[in-house]
Amino acid sequence: MTRNPASxxxxxxxxxxxxxxxxxxxxSPGLGCMALQYVELCKGNCSxxxxxxxxxxxxxxxxxFAPNCGVELPTFGTIxxxxxxxxxxxLEPSLAFSQVLIKDKNSVSVLKNKTxxxxxxxxxxxxxxxxxxxxxxxxxQTNSTFVLENRxxxxxxxxGCYSGSSTPCSGIGHTRTVSLFNIFFISFVSVLLLTxx
Numbered sequence: 420m421t422r423n424p425a426s427x428x429x430x431x432x433x434x435x436x437x438x439x440x441x442x443x444x445x446x447s448p449g450l451g452c453m454a455l456q457y458v459e460l461c462k463g464n465c466s467x468x469x470x471x472x473x474x475x476x477x478x479x480x481x482x483x484f485a486p487n488c489g490v491e492l493p494t495f496g497t498i499x500x501x502x503x504x505x506x507x508x509x510l511e512p513s514l515a516f517s518q519v520l521i522k523d524k525n526s527v528s529v530l531k532n533k534t535x536x537x538x539x540x541x542x543x544x545x546x547x548x549x550x551x552x553x554x555x556x557x558x559x560q561t562n563s564t565f566v567l568e569n570r571x572x573x574x575x576x577x578x579g580c581y582s583g584s585s586t587p588c589s590g591i592g593h594t595r596t597v598s599l600f601n602i603f604f605i606s607f608v609s610v611l612l613l614t615x616x
Contacts, residue, residue, distance in 0.1 A: 425451060425540040425582040427512035428520070432530065432538055432554070435516075441531060448583030449565025450498075450539025450555045452488035453480065455581040457503070458543045458551035465505035465549035469519065473503075489568040496537075496559030500529040507548045515542075515552055534558045537565070542588075543579030 429446045437443055460483075461473030475483075485495055504519035521527055535556040544550035557564060580588035 428540045429582045431516045444538040445561040446583045447537040447539045449490045451581030453484040454553040454555045455541030456484035458553045471503045494566040496564030500556040502554040505551045540582040
């Protein structure tokens with residue numbers, strides 16, 4: 420079974436927090452889906468120094484992201500922090516965490532905030548990069564905030580992935596595998612044609 424890199428980042432966040440004697444955070448699929456919506460809106464806005472030049476209006480969370488994810492509006496809680504990053508190429512979760520998401524004092528401060536109780540991660544990439552990651556934090560009650568209608572069964576996820584989802588990640592980190600397969604296939608066909616001639 421393919422691991423979900425967004426869920427892997429949640430695991431890394433929790434390991435980092437518990438190593439520092441901070442509380443473990445609940446992985447919220449509702450927050451994760453909204454994090455994916457956030458980076459979907461921002462994709463294409465990655466500067467040359469890997470900074471995200473996009474800040475959706477606050478009302479987008481309740482008027483766009485939550486409805487797109489099927490978050491039941493009465494369960495919409497408080498978002499207590501967010502970290503967004505981008506990189507020209509896909510990075511494995513541990514590198515994305517250390518090189519893209521937690522790269523300055525501000526992001527370390529958001530990560531260590533003691534009021535957080537929930538976390539959700541979303542990531543998406545364009546065809547040859549860049550790739551975008553978003554982490555949303557909340558101080559909501561486990562299983563009672565950012566609840567997905569029908570447990571998220573109606574979400575039509577086409578690209579990227581989010582934490583807490585059982586849907587495989589689409590279009591993330593597979594470019595190297597596809598390229599190697601193409602090289603192998605072309606080499607095989609070339610050898611086959613040479614033997615036939």
